[in-house]
Structure formats: structure tokens, C-alpha cells
Amino acid sequence: xxxxxxxxxxxxxxxxxxxxxxxxxxxxxxxxxxxxxxxxxxxxxxxxxxxxxxxxxxxxxxxxxxxxxxxxxxxxxxxxxxxxxxxxxxxxxxxxxxxxxxxxxxxxxxxxxxxxxxxxxxxxxxxxxxxxxxxxxxxxxxxxxxxxxxxxxxxxxxxxxxxxxxxxxxxxxxxxxxxxxxxxxxxxxxxxxxxxxxxxxxxxxxxxxxxxxxxxxxxxxxxxxxxxxxxxxxxxxxxxxxxxxxxxxxxxxxxxxxxxxxxxxxxxxxxxxxxxxxxxxxxxxxxxxxxxxxxxxxxxxxxxxxxxxxxxxxxxxxxxxxxxxxxxxx
Amino acid sequence: xxxxxxxxxxxxxxxxxxxxxxxxxxxxxxxxxxxxxxxxxxxxxxxxxxxxxxxxxxxxxxxxxxxxxxxxxxxxxxxxxxxxxxxxxxxxxxxxxxxxxxxxxxxxxxxxxxxxxxxxxxxxxxxxxxxxxxxxxxxxxxxxxxxxxxxxxxxxxxxxxxxxxxxxxxxxxxxxxxxxxxxxxxxxxxxxxxxxxxxxxxxxxxxxxxxxxxxxxxxxxxxxxxxxxxxxxxxxxxxxxxxxxxxxxxxxxxxxxxx
Numbered sequence: 001x002x003x004x005x006x007x008x009x010x011x012x013x014x015x016x017x018x019x020x021x022x023x024x025x026x027x028x029x030x031x032x033x034x035x036x037x038x039x040x041x042x043x044x045x046x047x048x049x050x051x052x053x054x055x056x057x058x059x060x061x062x063x064x065x066x067x068x069x070x071x072x073x074x075x076x077x078x079x080x081x082x083x084x085x086x087x088x089x090x091x092x093x094x095x096x097x098x099x100x101x102x103x104x105x106x107x108x109x110x111x112x113x114x115x116x117x118x119x120x121x122x123x124x125x126x127x128x129x130x131x132x133x134x135x136x137x138x139x140x141x142x143x144x145x146x147x148x149x150x151x152x153x154x155x156x157x158x159x160x161x162x163x164x165x166x167x168x169x170x171x172x173x174x175x176x177x178x179x180x181x182x183x184x185x186x187x188x189x190x191x192x193x194x195x196x197x198x199x200x201x202x203x204x205x206x207x208x209x210x211x212x213x214x215x216x217x218x219x220x221x222x223x224x225x226x227x228x229x230x231x232x233x234x235x236x237x238x239x240x241x242x243x244x245x246x247x248x249x250x251x252x253x254x255x256x257x258x259x260x261x262x263x264x265x266x267x268x269x270x271x272x273x274x275x276x277x278x279x280x281x282x283x284x285x286x287x288x289x290x291x292x293x294x295x296x297x298x299x300x301x302x303x304x305x306x307x308x309x310x311x312x313x314x315x316x317x318x319x320x321x322x323x324x325x326x327x328x329x330x
Numbered sequence: 331x332x333x334x335x336x337x338x339x340x341x342x343x344x345x346x347x348x349x350x351x352x353x354x355x356x357x358x359x360x361x362x363x364x365x366x367x368x369x370x371x372x373x374x375x376x377x378x379x380x381x382x383x384x385x386x387x388x389x390x391x392x393x394x395x396x397x398x399x400x401x402x403x404x405x406x407x408x409x410x411x412x413x414x415x416x417x418x419x420x421x422x423x424x425x426x427x428x429x430x431x432x433x434x435x436x437x438x439x440x441x442x443x444x445x446x447x448x449x450x451x452x453x454x455x456x457x458x459x460x461x462x463x464x465x466x467x468x469x470x471x472x473x474x475x476x477x478x479x480x481x482x483x484x485x486x487x488x489x490x491x492x493x494x495x496x497x498x499x500x501x502x503x504x505x506x507x508x509x510x511x512x513x514x515x516x517x518x519x520x521x522x523x524x525x526x527x528x529x530x531x532x533x534x535x536x537x538x539x540x541x542x543x544x545x546x547x548x549x550x551x552x553x554x555x556x557x558x559x560x561x562x563x564x565x566x567x568x569x570x571x572x573x574x575x576x577x578x579x580x581x582x583x584x585x586x587x588x589x
Contacts, residue, residue, distance in 0.1 A: 201447070222435040
């Protein structure tokens with residue numbers, strides 16, 4: 001029992017224990033339900049299918065996870081700020097179409113990439129502007145953007161794909177390998193490191209959490225909430241555009257119907273990773289684990305021959321389950 | 331000019347609603363001023379103008395003799411001029427760790443702008459040891475604000491103001507939702523501000539709390555200053571009776587206007 005005496009200095013100093021000091025990386029991971037789910041799924045699929053635990057399939061999983069995870073990293077900032085972005089899947093498709101159209105137009109790949117990412121950023125800035133200046137809930141603003149971006153993607157070639165006359169250099173982002181590792185995996189790791197750093201080691205990450213936790217307190221502390229929110233939406237826009245570039249580049253085709261329901265994958269990954277729907281709490285590494293769970297679930301079920309219809313149903317149940325578990329933990 | 335803050339004929343309205351209608355307000359060096367008034371009287375607007383959260387529409391404000399440009403005054407520039415504000419209840423990000431809250435809005439960063447988390451935690455521990463006197467109660471730099479009591483939270487907010495060495499500490503309803511013991515701690519803190527030669531603006535509904543620690547009182551009603559008193563000249567009883575009388579008169583007038 002801690003005494004309130006003020007004289008016994010030695011005893012008091014001993015009592016200045018930090019209860020959470022043992023929060024090492026391992027501790028954080030073990031405390032993350034998504035990590036347990038990851039291990040469970042990996043063991044389960046290894047037992048039921050001999051094809052699951054092979055070098056090829058593991059590389060395959062990491063390639064597949066890259067698209068979901070890159071979007072989910074941006075989404076982590078959005079949800080941590082107590083907002084949501086439903087337009088990521090449509091922006092992915094639109095960015096893929098733009099990227100391939102630029103290729104057909106003969107633009108060098110470097111500029112093609114820059115312009116595509118710039119358009120992703122612009123879409124995000126627009127979302128952020130609508131949310132901050134018109135004070136629209138992000139749910140509605142990005143729902144509108146979801147249909148706008150999808151409409152634009154479909155409009156570009158009258159609903160058809162872009163596959164003829166694409167410069168080979170444009171395939172590099174999806175199909176090349178460096179030292180045997182597919183480029184999407186390298187991009188995934190690089191973006192993970194940048195985002196992890198941004199979230200945990202910069203004032204920007206701190207402000208993101210502060211806004212999600214208590215926007216009024218953030219404002220009173222002199223933080224420009226609107227500016228931070230607009231940047232957050234721009235980041236998720238860029239992330240979606242990167243995912244669009246990788247998707248189109250991998251398929252070798254710009255398709256206006258890619259990325260459907262990608263927002264569900266990304267949001268599920270973020271929630272599984274421990275980010276609070278109500279904002280204020282979120283980690284990028286948690287999201288990474290969450291994205292792996294979502295991808296392994298899809299990959300394993302596909303290997304087992306479970307239809308994609310059932311996969312959709314299961315993913316929805318996983319999302320509800322993850323949120324329900326959180327309620328119980330309170 | 332011998333005043334720390336001097337406000338002359340300050341007007342402020344939001345979206346057509348007039349909050350302040352020509353306020354003249356001064357606070358000197360080493361002075362504690364209690365600001366009294368009902369909800370919506372304009373107390374919060376007044377202090378948010380001083381602390382840089384809101385700008386003003388008309389009038390002049392001087393801090394330490396420097397004329398303030400309402401368009402350029404911000405929370406940051408108020409901080410730089412030694413003005414710290416402790417807001418009622420919701421001034422802390424509840425899901426965040428204590429150390430993040432202490433440095434919110436002015437993080438310790440290295441040359442590249444990256445957070446120096448180690449330094450921030452060390453400083454927070456120092457603040458808790460030296461200023462908050464949180465000892466042996468299981469509160470640490472990593473504690474989440476949500477897990478603290480109302481008094482502890484207020485302690486964090488007040489210590490934050492002390493740590494940044496304010497010349498003027500503004501307290502907005504600091505004793506709301508606190509236990510009697512915790513109220514006493516806050517009052518002691520105000521006394522210590524005065525002893526250190528600093529100034530304090532203390533806003534509260536509770537006249538009994540404001541009275542013993544303040545040098546002067548200012549009563550605000552519907553955007554105007556309606557009374558100024560020195561503690562030397564007026565007893566607590568007379569002050570509260572006077573304010574009650576005023577309120578009754580105002581209500582009567584209103585009813586007559588309507589009738």
C-alpha cells in the first residue's frame with residue numbers, strides 16, 4: 001500500500017514506478033489480438049493445405065498484402081483522427097486508369113508516376129477540404145468521392161480497360177523483382193517504415209492522435225486541426241494512388257472495376273490492428289498485422305477452394321467480430 | 331504602460347451573435363483577478379482572445395506593452411509571450427499518454443523535426459516529481475489521461491502551465507468537478523503563482539472560491555463588464571449579495587420588457 005507521507009523520500013522515489021514501462025515491441029505484438037489471429041490462421045491453413053506454407057505462396061501473400069496494407073497505412077491516419085475514407089477503392093481504380101492512359105499517351109514512366117500520385121493527392125485534398133470547410137462528416141464526403149472517382153474511372157474509356165499500347169516500363173512497378181523480391185513487397189516495406197515513423201516519431205503523428213482523441217483540446221493547444229486533416233486525406237489519396245499504380249502495373253491493364261470493396265479490406269485491417277474507430281489510438285505496425293490477417297484469410301480460403309462469395313461473408317463477420325471483441329475488452 | 335494585459339473596447343461576435351460588446355479589461359503584474367459571471371456572459375470569449383484561440387473584431391489589446399494584431403495573435407504567440415491557459419475539464423486528450431499531453435502543440439524535436447520522445451518523457455517525469463508532486467500513486471509519464479482522476483487531470487494541466495514558466499496563468503473554471511480537497515490544491519496553486527510574482531486570471535461561478543485568492547474582481551454580464559471591485563473594499567458576503575441583487579434586477583427588467 002502506498003503511503004501518503006511526504007517525509008519518506010526514499011520510499012516514495014522507489015514508488016515512482018511506471019506501470020507501462022515494459023511495453024516493448026514484443027509485448028505490444030503479443031497484446032495485439034490480430035497477432036494471435038495471424039498465428040492461428042497460419043497454423044490452421046498449414047495443416048489443412050500443404051500448398052499454404054511454401055516459399056512461393058508466402059511471397060505471393062506478401063505481394064497480395066502490399067495493396068491492402070499500403071491503403072490501410074493511410075487509412076490508419078484517417079481513422080486515428082476519428083474520420084473514415086470510403087473512396088480508397090475507387091481512387092485505386094481511377095489512379096490505375098490514369099497511369100495506364102499516361103503510358104499510352106507516351107509520357108515517360110517517371111512523370112507518369114508523379115502525375116498519378118499527384119492526382120491521388122489532389123483527390124485527398126479535395127476530400128479534406130470538403131470535410132474541414134463544409135464541415136461534412138467524412139463518411140458522407142468520401143462516400144460521394146467513392147462514386148465520383150469510380151464514375152471518372154469508368155468514363156475514361158467508356159467502361160472498358162486500357163491494355164493496348166502500354167509502354168513496357170510501366171509494368172515495372174508490378175512485375176519486376178529486385179534480388180528475387182517482387183517490387184510491390186519492397187514498396188510495401190519502404191512505405192511501412194515511412195508511415196510507422198510518421199505516426200510514432202513526428203509531431204504530425206502526435207497531432208493526428210490528439211485530433212482524434214479530443215479535437216477541442218487540440219485546437220486550444222494551438223494545433224490547426226483543419227490543416228492536419230487535409231494533409232491526412234492527401235496521404236490516404238497518395239496511398240490509394242500507389243496501390244492503383246501497383247495493381248494496374250501487375251495486371252498490365254488499366255481496369256475501371258479494380259479495387260471494389262478495397263475500403264472494406266483496408267478498414268478491417270486497420271480495426272484488426274488495434275486502431276480505435278472512435279479515434280485517438282492507432283499504430284501502423286498493428287495495421288500491418290491486420291492487413292496480413294485479412295490477406296492470409298483470403299489466400300488460405302482460396303487455396304482451400306472456398307468460393308469468393310463465402311470469403312466476403314467471412315470478412316464481414318471478422319470485422320464485426322473484431323469490433324465486438326473490443327467492446328468486451330472495455 | 332504598467333499592465334501585463336490591457337484590453338480597450340474589445341468587440342467580438344461569432345456568426346452574427348455578439349459575445350463581447352466593448353470590454354475594457356486590465357491585469358497588472360503580480361495580480362490575481364477573479365472574473366465572475368453566468369454561463370454565456372462572455373468570460374470564456376474574453377480569455378480565449380487573450381490566449382490567442384479567438385481574434386477580436388474591434389478595439390485594442392496590449393500584452394506587456396506590445397500592441398497585438400488580432401489577425402496574427404495565435405495560441406503559439408500567446409505562449410511565446412508567457413501566457414498559459416488551463417481550460418475547464420476537456421483540455422487534455424484523454425486517450426493519450428501523459429507525456430504527449432504535456433508537450434502537445436510544442437513538442438521537443440531534434441533539428442530534423444523528429445520527436446525526441448526520450449527527452450519528453452524525462453521532462454514529464456521531472457514535472458511530476460517537482461511540480462505535480464505525484465509521488466507513489468502509480469501515475470507515470472506513460473499513464474493514459476483517461477485513467478486519472480479529475481483532480482489529477484487538473485494537476486497535469488496546471489503543472490503544464492507552470493513548467494512553461496508563464497507570466498500570466500489563465501484558469502477557466504479550474505475547480506469544476508473537483509472534490510473539496512482537490513479544490514484546495516488548486517487554490518494553493520493560485521496563491522503560489524502570486525507568491526512567485528506572476529499573475530493569474532481566475533474564472534469561476536463559485537464566488538466563495540474566487541474571493542480569498544483574488545486581488546480584484548470583474549463581473550461580466552452579456553458581453554459587458556458590469557462591476558469592478560477590490561477585495562480590500564468589499565466582503566465576500568457583500569459581493570455575493572450585490573451580484574445576486576444585480577441578477578434579480580436584470581431578470582425583473584427583462585420580464586418588464588417582455589410584459
